[in-house]
Amino acid sequence: MAQAVAAGQKLWSGGKSPFNVEYGKLMMWYFLMSDAFTFGAFLISYGTIRFSSNSWPDPNQVFRSFPIVGEMPIPLAFVSLMTFILIMSSVTMVLAVGAGHQNDRKGVMKWMFFTILGGLAFLGCQAWEWTHLHHEGAWWGSNPFMNIDGTQSTTNFTNFFFTITGFHGFHVFSGVIINIIMLIMTWKGVFDQKGHYLMIEKAGLYWHFVDLVWVFVFTCFYLL
Amino acid sequence: MDHTHSTPTEAAHDDGHSFSTKAIWRTFWILLIITVVELALAIWYYETDFLPKHFLNGIFVIGTLAKAFFIIAEFMHLRYELKNLIMTIGIPAMLFLWFLGAFLWDGNSFKNLRNNYDRNHVEQSKKVVKEKEGKHEAKKPGAME
Numbered sequence: 001m002a003q004a005v006a007a008g009q010k011l012w013s014g015g016k017s018p019f020n021v022e023y024g025k026l027m028m029w030y031f032l033m034s035d036a037f038t039f040g041a042f043l044i045s046y047g048t049i050r051f052s053s054n055s056w057p058d059p060n061q062v063f064r065s066f067p068i069v070g071e072m073p074i075p076l077a078f079v080s081l082m083t084f085i086l087i088m089s090s091v092t093m094v095l096a097v098g099a100g101h102q103n104d105r106k107g108v109m110k111w112m113f114f115t116i117l118g119g120l121a122f123l124g125c126q127a128w129e130w131t132h133l134h135h136e137g138a139w140w141g142s143n144p145f146m147n148i149d150g151t152q153s154t155t156n157f158t159n160f161f162f163t164i165t166g167f168h169g170f171h172v173f174s175g176v177i178i179n180i181i182m183l184i185m186t187w188k189g190v191f192d193q194k195g196h197y198l199m200i201e202k203a204g205l206y207w208h209f210v211d212l213v214w215v216f217v218f219t220c221f222y223l224l
Numbered sequence: 225m226d227h228t229h230s231t232p233t234e235a236a237h238d239d240g241h242s243f244s245t246k247a248i249w250r251t252f253w254i255l256l257i258i259t260v261v262e263l264a265l266a267i268w269y270y271e272t273d274f275l276p277k278h279f280l281n282g283i284f285v286i287g288t289l290a291k292a293f294f295i296i297a298e299f300m301h302l303r304y305e306l307k308n309l310i311m312t313i314g315i316p317a318m319l320f321l322w323f324l325g326a327f328l329w330d331g332n333s334f335k336n337l338r339n340n341y342d343r344n345h346v347e348q349s350k351k352v353v354k355e356k357e358g359k360h361e362a363k364k365p366g367a368m369e
Contacts, residue, residue: 002307019309051331054349150352219288
């Protein structure tokens with residue numbers, strides 16, 4: 001559980017980190033807080049617009065395509081696959097951090113490689129989803145879907161969908177780039193030289209954040 | 225910067241507990257099971273309509289919050305940090321509760337006010353559109369309600 005402070009330990013008198021973490025890691029946490037509020041603002045504005053609308057498209061009707069099977073509708077299957085891929089890549093990321101604690105360079109490289117693969121697979125899936133929806137006529141400013149009660153739907157639906165999943169996809173993309181850089185640095189022995197793999201931990205925090213946001217995006221757009 | 229507090233090497237190995245692969249895989253299974261249950265309920269609802277949607281939504285929200293808790297606590301390791309650090313993350317996050325409630329309330333109020341005072345809006349949103357053959361006619365820009 002949470003670490004308790006030993007009696008008599010002066011944390012705030014200077015000379016040491018009062019939270020017992022490295023400066024960069026603390027700053028990564030606070031950056032993630034700010035990013036969480038940005039995503040939160042987007043998702044809550046989506047909720048507000050939806051609450052202010054008399055009706056809305058049914059996600060089971062809109063998101064029911066799956067690659068390869070053609071026109072057969074399988075609601076939610078594709079997004080389940082995407083969620084699974086991203087959670088798996090989060091697990092491999094934690095395993096990379098764990099290998100870093102053991103100073104196991106080869107282990108770190110192996111798990112980072114799988115994490116990058118997962119990230120690229122997710123981006124590929126998201127690209128497929130976007131392309132498929134676009135071919136059905138959906139885009140910013142263009143909504144071909146009806147509301148669940150059969151009435152004409154608003155472009156708010158597609159605007160929010162593409163903006164928020166796009167913003168999230170951009171984070172996944174930048175996370176993959178960061179992870180590739182981490183892999184290269186590990187391979188070159190930068191962390192062995194420093195004596196610690198803390199940078200992998202910080203990249204890990206960012207990657208888990210990306211996964212966390214996806215959990216919320218997935219719920220808001222596909223489930224609720 | 226670095227010379228004023230514990231060096232990164234010390235901080236890296238000063239965890240106070242051992243890294244546990246078992247806890248990570250346990251968390252993975254918890255996340256997977258929650259997600260599978262949510263999806264099963266969603267698909268079951270799609271087929272049979274067995275529960276009011278609001279109730280189902282409540283289950284989804286609780287499932288999502290549970291997943292978020294596990295990802296932050298275990299994957300991001302926050303559970304094992306100093307309590308004060310956890311507080312600096314957790315307490316501002318409580319702002320979200322007000323944020324969410326206030327804005328959804330506002331959205332709902334907007335809907336009610338508009339339905340009460342804007343007859344054109346009510347009529348527009350009651351117009352049923354016939355299902356078109358083949359490719360749907362896309363709604364053009366500038367047609368926001």
